[in-house]
Structure formats: structure tokens, C-alpha cells
Amino acid sequence: MKEMICIICPMGCHLKVDDSDVDNIKVSGNGCIRGVDYAKEEVMAPKRTVTSIVRVHGGKIKMVSVKTTDRIPKALIFKVLEQLKTITVDAPIYIGDEIIKNVCNTRINIIATKTVSKK
Amino acid sequence: MKTCRLVIIGGGPAGLAAAVSANEAGERDILILERDEALGGILNQCIHNGFGLHTFREELTGPEYANRYIEEVNNRKIAYKLNTTVLSITSNKVISYVNTTDGFVRLKAEAIILACGCRERPRGAINIAGSRPAGIFSAGTAQKLVNIDGLLPGKEIVILGSGDIGLIMARRMTYESAKVKAVVEIMPYSSGLNRNIVQCLNDYNIPILFSHTVVEIKGKDRLTSVIIAQVDSSLKPILHTTHEIKCDTLLLSVGLIPENELAKNAEVELSSVTGGAIVNEKLMTNIDGIFACGNVLHVHDLVDYVTTESMLAGKSAVQYLNTHSNEDRVININVKNGIRYVVPQHISCDNDYSAITLKMRVNNVYRNTSIVVSLEGVEIITKKKPICTPGEMETINLHSELVRKIKNGSNLVVELKGRE
Numbered sequence: 001m002k003e004m005i006c007i008i009c010p011m012g013c014h015l016k017v018d019d020s021d022v023d024n025i026k027v028s029g030n031g032c033i034r035g036v037d038y039a040k041e042e043v044m045a046p047k048r049t050v051t052s053i054v055r056v057h058g059g060k061i062k063m064v065s066v067k068t069t070d071r072i073p074k075a076l077i078f079k080v081l082e083q084l085k086t087i088t089v090d091a092p093i094y095i096g097d098e099i100i101k102n103v104c105n106t107r108i109n110i111i112a113t114k115t116v117s118k119k
Numbered sequence: 120m121k122t123c124r125l126v127i128i129g130g131g132p133a134g135l136a137a138a139v140s141a142n143e144a145g146e147r148d149i150l151i152l153e154r155d156e157a158l159g160g161i162l163n164q165c166i167h168n169g170f171g172l173h174t175f176r177e178e179l180t181g182p183e184y185a186n187r188y189i190e191e192v193n194n195r196k197i198a199y200k201l202n203t204t205v206l207s208i209t210s211n212k213v214i215s216y217v218n219t220t221d222g223f224v225r226l227k228a229e230a231i232i233l234a235c236g237c238r239e240r241p242r243g244a245i246n247i248a249g250s251r252p253a254g255i256f257s258a259g260t261a262q263k264l265v266n267i268d269g270l271l272p273g274k275e276i277v278i279l280g281s282g283d284i285g286l287i288m289a290r291r292m293t294y295e296s297a298k299v300k301a302v303v304e305i306m307p308y309s310s311g312l313n314r315n316i317v318q319c320l321n322d323y324n325i326p327i328l329f330s331h332t333v334v335e336i337k338g339k340d341r342l343t344s345v346i347i348a349q350v351d352s353s354l355k356p357i358l359h360t361t362h363e364i365k366c367d368t369l370l371l372s373v374g375l376i377p378e379n380e381l382a383k384n385a386e387v388e389l390s391s392v393t394g395g396a397i398v399n400e401k402l403m404t405n406i407d408g409i410f411a412c413g414n415v416l417h418v419h420d421l422v423d424y425v426t427t428e429s430m431l432a433g434k435s436a437v438q439y440l441n442t443h444s445n446e447d448r449v450i451n452i453n454v455k456n457g458i459r460y461v462v463p464q465h466i467s468c469d470n471d472y473s474a475i476t477l478k479m480r481v482n483n484v485y486r487n488t489s490i491v492v493s494l495e496g497v498e499i500i501t502k503k504k505p506i507c508t509p510g511e512m513e514t515i516n517l518h519s520e521l522v523r524k525i526k527n528g529s530n531l532v533v534e535l536k537g538r539e
Contacts, residue, residue: 048322052294053265062268063269065182067180074322095182
């Protein structure tokens with residue numbers, strides 16, 4: 001049995017999820033049907049968009065903000081973050097530039113979310 | 120003295136949207152004054168996503184959201200000055216500003232839009248006892264240090280207050296390998312959005328202690344620990360509940376205050392509830408031709424709402440410039456029974472009957488309630504709400520048919536009914 005708060009709307013229903021049988025996940029505490037789908041994904045394959053920063057060499061500011069182009073499995077968040085900490089990119093960087101391709105074999109890329117011009 | 124038709128003070132989300140909207144309405148003589156070295160305001164350091172769901176129907180990060188409007192400002196060739204500090208504005212709309220290239224400049228504007236945003240409440244505003252060591256930051260300052268300057272403010276963190284910036288920073292510090300030991304919230308509920316509680320705290324098993332506060336700060340040169348205590352229903356600490364949390368950093372996320380030093384200067388009338396100007400449905404203040412929008416008017420929870428509001432301010436300013444109509448403000452919108460404030464606070468009588476959006480906040484958590492708008496004691500709008508929380512701004516649209524019914528001297532009231 002897992003407990004979670006539904007974030008689909010401001011109600012914030014406290015859901016109870018029985019996932020003892022993965023083919024028949026039971027959700028209770030939901031105020032509407034959307035809570036069921038939310039709970040199922042959260043139990044089966046929770047995903048998040050990761051946003052962070054990457055060090056820039058020779059830029060007007062020291063860090064460029066980045067994001068994953070799609071949601072990645074929650075379990076990989078810290079692996080992705082570790083990789084971001086090891087790299088430095090050279091200015092200029094433009095918004096939308098690809099920073100890492102296929103990060104942690106997710107087929108998802110890391111892109112810059114702001115432009116950092118040269119110092 | 121140099122002149123300019125429309126001067127916008129602040130180049131953050133509010134100022135950018137106001138400028139684009141004024142340009143769209145046909146105004147060409149616009150100048151944005153921004154004190155930072157880039158346009159975009161606070162969005163530049165809000166690198167997380169969740170912006171733009173209403174405006175663009177997609178989830179953008181802060182810098183990406185800002186960029187959409189910065190590009191629009193550039194495409195429309197709207198003038199702006201960066202690294203420029205506005206020192207004062209007067210009620211006859213003379214602006215004094217200073218920067219390193221122009222020096223000290225006095226500029227006469229025909230209309231001004233205040234879009235200066237808000238600032239964080241500091242430690243001094245909440246009176247925590249104890250020493251004054253290094254290691255105490257407002258959440259937004261820590262956000263800038265991490266996201267822009269690449270500096271980590273500390274390694275073991277306690278966050279006081281569960282406003283959205285505090286919640287976002289809990290996750291952010293965790294991402295940067297710091298240990299967030301607890302978020303401490305004096306109220307029995309969070310003022311932040313639910314999705315931030317779940318995705319910034321629960322995802323990383325960061326505990327949130329409701330009805331708790333920091334009662335003492337310890338450390339000589341650097342913070343070494345904080346003492347926290349549970350509070351009773353009147354928010355007084357319960358002495359026997361105190362315990363110590365070792366930490367080197369305390370982040371404060373204890374509220375935002377509209378930045379209205381300039382407005383006071385110009386004799387703009389301010390609301391003691393919102394901390395922002397008192398405005399009519401055109402977002403004009405008591406001073407003819409001075410408008411306010413965004414977080415300087417009242418603190419918003421979503422940038423999307425700031426954008427919509429600021430578009431209105433831009434459009435209204437141009438309307439004012441072209442007609443100079445002097446609208447009497449006659450109808451006050453009264454609030455009671457759980458509604459803390461409504462913006463605009465009053466409606467001018469000789470308006471053009473455009474629809475009006477009322478924005479409001481409640482003063483507590485209410486379930487199974489209705490927001491009711493009544494005119495001369497008759498309910499004209501009833502909006503059922505399964506839940507209303509102080510953290511989420513509510514809006515009610517008065518469509519033009521209803522606006523038409525509002526007459527000089529009408530009694531317009533917004534309240535909660537049937538609340539639990």
C-alpha cells in the first residue's frame with residue numbers, strides 16, 4: 001500500500017494505492033477519475049522533467065540553465081545530475097542548444113534553457 | 120527635460136508584457152527601465168519548469184518563458200535601458216534615473232507603468248531571536264547564488280516557510296548535493312502550490328513540519344543550528360516542544376512584499392492588505408496616468424497571471440495616452456467573509472463596459488464553499504469551489520452584461536458563502 005497526494009488539481013486528494021497486484025492496481029481516496037490515472041503512473045513508472053545548471057566557460061554569467069527535453073524516469077534523476085556536474089560548456093550558448101545527447105541512454109537530450117553570451 | 124510617452128519601470132515578466140501589449144495597441148514611444156544587467160527579472164533565476172501552462176499551453180522553464188517576451192520586445196524594437204536604477208518618480212510623472220552611460224537623467228513621462236515586482240521578507244521582518252551568524256539567506260538570494268553564480272550557500276539546510284520559492288529551493292539544494300533537513304511552516308497549511316509540496320519535498324523525502332517555527336538561531340561566525348518549536352493556535356511557540364536541528368544554512372521563504380518605494384514617492388495610494396497600489400479596473404492608481412501590474416500590484420502565484428494582468432495595464436496606458444479621459448472612481452468593491460482582498464479595488468463608472476477580471480485571495484483554507492459576487496444585495500455570480508486556499512489566487516470574470524448593470528453608487532460585494 002502506498003500513499004500519495006494527487007497533484008492534478010488544487011484539491012490535493014490523499015490517495016491510497018494498493019499495488020500488490022500490478023495488473024489490478026486499486027486506488028482509493030480520489031475525488032475524481034483523474035486521480036486513478038495519476039496514481040497508476042506514479043506507481044508503475046514515475047517520470048519527471050529535470051532542470052538544473054551546467055558550468056559555462058568564458059560566459060557573461062557562470063552557469064547556464066538546462067532541462068531534459070522530456071520527462072525521464074524518476075530513478076535516473078541523480079544519475080543525470082551527476083553527469084551535468086562533470087561538464088563545462090564554452091560560451092556562447094544559445095537557448096535550445098543541445099548540451100548532452102541521449103542522456104543516460106534515455107533517448108532524451110539535455111538542452112540549454114537560456115542564452116549565455118561571451119564575456 | 121527629455122520626454123517619453125510611456126515609461127515602464129521594470130523589465131521582468133510584468134514590464135515585458137506591458138510593453139508588448141502597449142506596442143500592440145499602437146504606441147511607439149515606449150521605454151523600459153531595468154536595474155539588472157538583463158531583461159527577464161526573477162524568471163532568469165527560476166530555472167525550474169511549470170511556467171506558461173496557461174499562456175502557451177506548454178510547460179516552460181523561467182528563462183524560456185522570459186525569452187518569449189524578450190524576443191517579442193526586440194522584434195517590436197521597443198527601447199529599454201539596462202543597469203538603470205530609477206531613483207524617484209513624482210506625481211506629475213517626472214522620473215529620475217541613473218546609469219553609467221547616461222549619468223543622472225530626469226525624464227518627463229505622459230504615462231508610467233509600475234512593474235517593479237516584489238522583494239522577499241527578510242529575517243528582520245519575522246523577528247527570530249538568537250545570534251546573527253553567516254548562513255542565513257532569503258530563498259531567492261540562495262536561488263540566485265546557485266542558479267546564476269554557481270555558488271552553493273551551504274550543505275546542511277533548514278528552510279523556514281513553505282512558500283513556493285522555499286519549496287523549489289529545497290529540491291534545488293538537494294540536486295546540488297546539499298542535505299535539506301526540514302521545511303518548517305508556522306501555519307497548519309502551506310502557502311505554496313500542492314504540486315511543489317509533492318515534487319519538491321515528497322519526491323526527496325524532505326520532511327515538512329506544519330505549525331512549527333524557528334525560535335532561536337545558534338552560531339557565532341557561521342550558523343551551527345536552529346531551535347524549532349511547535350506553535351499553538353495563536354501561533355505562540357509551545358516551550359516544551361523545542362528541539363535543535365544542526366545546520367549551516369537557514370533559508371527564509373516567509374513571504375513577498377510588493378516593492379513600492381517609488382510609488383510612495385509619487386503619492387500613489389497603497390493598500391494595507393496587498394502592499395500594492397489601489398487600482399481601478401484599468402489598473403490605474405489614484406494618480407492619473409500611473410498604472411501598476413504584476414507583483415508590485417499584488418503578489419501572484421503564477422507568472423501567467425502576471426502576463427495577463429500586465430497586458431491589460433499596457434493596453435489601458437495607451438488608451439489613457441490617446442484619450443486622457445479622467446475617470447472618476449466611484450464603485451468600491453467590498454470584500455468580506457473569508458475574502459482577504461480583491462484587485463481591482465474599485466471600478467470607474469464611465470468605463471466602456473469591457474469584461475472585468477476580479478482577482479482575489481482567501482484568508483484561510485475553506486472547503487465546499489462558494490465565491491459569491493452580489494450587486495445591491497442580489498447574487499449575480501456564484502462560483503462553487505471544493506477548496507479555496509490562501510496560496511492559490513482565485514479569479515471571477517464579470518462579463519460585460521454584468522458590468523453594464525453596475526451604476527454609480529452601486530454596492531458590489533465579494534464574499535465566501537457556505538464555508539467549512
